[in-house]
Amino acid sequence: MAEIDFITHYDSRSPVAEAYRAIRTNLQFSGAGKTLKTIVFTSAIPNEGKSTTVANLAITIGQDDKKILLIDCDMHKPVIHRRFSLLNRGLSNCFAEDLPLKEVIQADVFPNLDIVTSGPIPPNPAELLGSKKMKALLQEAAEMYDYVFLDMPPVLAVTDAVLMSSQT
Ligand SMILES: Nc1ncnc2c1ncn2[C@@H]1O[C@H](COP(=O)(O)OP(=O)(O)O)[C@@H](O)[C@H]1O
Ligand SMILES: [Mg+2]
Structure with a gap:
């Protein structure tokens, strides 16, 4: 594990953790009147830090009792x-076994932070993400949580993230 992966948890007084708190505060004000709840995290290409950013920001939000x-x-x-x-039993299992999201939620991984992993890699991710079932899973999540963060692949590689931003 790289030090940066969970820096907001292991070094919550660091300048990096402070920067994440600034993003957290900005998020609270960026909904322009509406509560911003479900957020897609993506970027152009692989290895730009999407998963690291979404993980640390999620931890930071949990630290604020959300x-x-x-x-x-x-x-x-x-x-x-x-x-x-x-354990990698997660999102794709909801489709394969027709499960509700709550069956695959791994609770309290960090304070207030629950996680749904990807599950086994399916042959057709874009179709799954664009489906009615996915919309229902997101709705289920939005009812249970203050924030729902979606870690996505890069936009220049596949269409998934663009597709997803129209689902939320
Ligand atoms: N700010 C950073 N400084 C140094 N290394 C980083 C930083 N952000 C991410 N990394 C490292 O870069 C690699 C790719 O990061 P990741 O978050 O998985 O990217 P992506 O999700 O965009 O593919 C990981 O090994 C991660 O530990
Ligand atoms: Mg990633």
Whole structure:
């Protein structure tokens, strides 16, 4: 595990952790009147720090006593289960076994932070993310949590993140 992966937890007094708190505060004000709840995290290409950013920001929000769910929607190269050392039974299992989201939520991985891992890599991630079932899963999540963060693949590689931003 790289030091940066969970810096907001292990070094919450560091300047990096302070920067994440600034983002947390900005998020609270960026909904322009509406509560911003479900947020897609993406960037142009791989290895730019998406998963690291979403993990640390999620931890920071949990530290502020907000209930947060992080869903690994990168069903091409998922990393969240490895980073957090979790069982990889998650999102794709909801589709394969027709389960509700709550069956695959791993609770309190960090304070107030619950996680849904990607599950086994499916052959058709974009179709799953664009489906009615996905919309229902997101709705279920939005009812249970203050924030729902979606870790996505890069936009220049696959269409998933763009598709997802229209689902939320
Ligand atoms: N700010 C940073 N400084 C140094 N290394 C970083 C930083 N952010 C991420 N990394 C490292 O870069 C690699 C890719 O980061 P990751 O968050 O998985 O990128 P992405 O999700 O965009 O593919 C990881 O090994 C991670 O530990
Ligand atoms: Mg990633």
